[in-house]
Amino acid sequence: MKRGKITSILALGMSAVMMLSLAGCGSGAEEAANAPQTETAAKSAEDGGGEAPAAEAGSISYPLNSDIKVLWYAQDNILPHEKFKDASESPFHIGLAEKLGVSIDWLFPTTGSDGTTFTTTLLADPANLPDIMGVYWMNNANQYIEDEIIWDLTDYIRQYAPDYYAWLQSNPAYDRAMKTDDGRYYAFGFFREDGGWNDSYQGPVVRKDWLDECGLEIPETISEFENVIRVFNEKYGATFNSSFSVRYKAEGLAGAFGAYGNADAGNGWYVKDGKVGLGQAQPEWRDYVSWQYKLWKDGLIDQDIMTEDDTTIKDKIHNDKCGISITSMGQMNIWNTEREADGKEAVWIGIPYPKSDNGEISSIFGGPGIGTQTTVITKSADEETMKLCLQMLNYAYTEEGSLYWNYGTQGVSWEYDDQGVPAFTNLVTDDKDTDPMTKYNGLTWGAPGIQATNLLYLKNSEAAIEANNTWFYVYPDDEEKNRAVTSGWKWPIGVTFTTAEADELDEIAQNIPTFVEESFAEFLTGSKDINDDAVWEKYLSDLETYNLSRVLEIRQACYDRYKER
DSSP: OOOOSOOOHHHHHHHHHHHGGGTTSSOOOOOOTTOOOOOOOOOOHHHHTSOOOSSOOOOOOSOOOOOOEEEEEESSSSOOOTTSSSGGGOHHHHHHHHHHTOEEEEEOOOTTSOHHHHHHHHHTSGGGOOSEEEEOOGGGHHHHHHTTSBOOOTTTHHHHOHHHHHHHHTOHHHHHHTBOTTOOBOOEEEEETTTTGGGGOEEEEEEHHHHHHTTOOOOOBHHHHHHHHHHHHHHHOOOBEEOIIIIITTTTTGGGGTOOOSSOGGGTEEEETTEEEEGGGSHHHHHHHHHHHHHHHTTOBOTTGGGOOTTTHHHHHHTTSOSEEEEEHHHHHHHHHHHHHTTOOOOEEEOOOOBOTTSOOOOOSOOOSEEEEEEEEBTTSOHHHHHHHHHHHHGGGSHHHHHHHHHOSBTTTEEEOTTSOEEEOHHHHTOOSSSGGGGTOSOSSOOSEEEOHHHHHHHSOHHHHHHHHHHHOSSTTOHHHHHIIIIITBOOTTOOOOHHHHHHHHHHSTTHHHHHHHHHHHHHHTSSOTTSHHHHHHHHHHHHHTTHHHHHHHHHHHHHHHHTO
């Protein structure tokens, strides 16, 4: 059902803590395939597939009042707001140290540097890493544990992070994603309160005023979608356009063709009937790209699309050069707000991902409500510091900590409204800076914790929220079918390669993403004819020179182990 009310992560979390004592009393319900939904029923660690830590869960009192100083690195997401020179000026970072009762030194990538590259430079000195690191290491967790880069938290997590442990036991998918195949816990995760709802945060949008002027209905099929593009082009001289690298590149409209992924091979790994594949090697993807080439050839796709970003596209949006697009609910909100600031009407609305002309759809941009960034504790921290770090990270999963991470300090950046729901104060709502709530909270984008759906309601307009509902609820009356389209097809969050697999993939798989993206550009623009069978067969054979079959073998074995956790 659609978001008719805002559920409480706090009540759910506390219920999970109380129910831990019942863990092990039954095997529990079977996990819904690859799609976590918030539950209160707890399961034992044995049900989740690993050995349960011996220590019993207890409560932790905050502040911790420790005299140990902790170095905390964040690759992204909880960087200080752009208005602050560093964390020493940031209310969120200052307040977190006070709430925890721990002195924190913060480390972030240098301004203008790539976060992944900066993290790699830190790894060049593994003996002197930050104590806590927010990174994207899920797939290679085994390697980092065995190389003694990060702590295996299994023997400590239940005692020193009881609220987090309880949250993991509240859903088998959460628990499964935060440990290795042999049951070793190693990280704190980012979760969305309502499962995958906000993982589908981007999708098709259209100018409602133009639809009305042209006598068009909201398109539901790919042919109707194409017709809107053509009519808008004929009447207004507008083209289809999208911010490429952060919006269109990942998924686009592939689902209308039974395909998976657009130009980004990283989003193209899929699972269908238990078999792992690469979307960009399938005939359905060929059909999809062939359709895009037709539009390109007819001048219906903006010729700058592959270099557009959220900033450059605004010129075309606000100068009536585009009337149908793919963007995020946040960007759609900005497009409407900036129109209103110019004295114009807000006209952009979200529309459904188009289905095939037969009414089918294989995939949309989405996920299971579990983030790919995790927060780990490195071996640079001695055992005493590691235990302290566990307690620090546990705070985000407590009632008090969840409120702080989502909204900041009560009485300063937020208060309860008349319905007893957190609402930002005028300090935030009257602030004209970009995303002012990030001055005071840490879960607007992603971090160790549980992002409240209410936070997204507060951040976005009613039209943007409705757009997100429109994208996510592909099949509003069939939860199982909806789950399959939004997240069930995706390479699962939290799989871990063995060290040997990771080493081999480092050797053989590096060139596939670049080759796929370059080939997509050539097919889209017609420099290579995707409709020529010989050209397509050459593309497939070239993929094999980049070891696709072997990569698929490794990923299949990894997926099979993941399902057995």
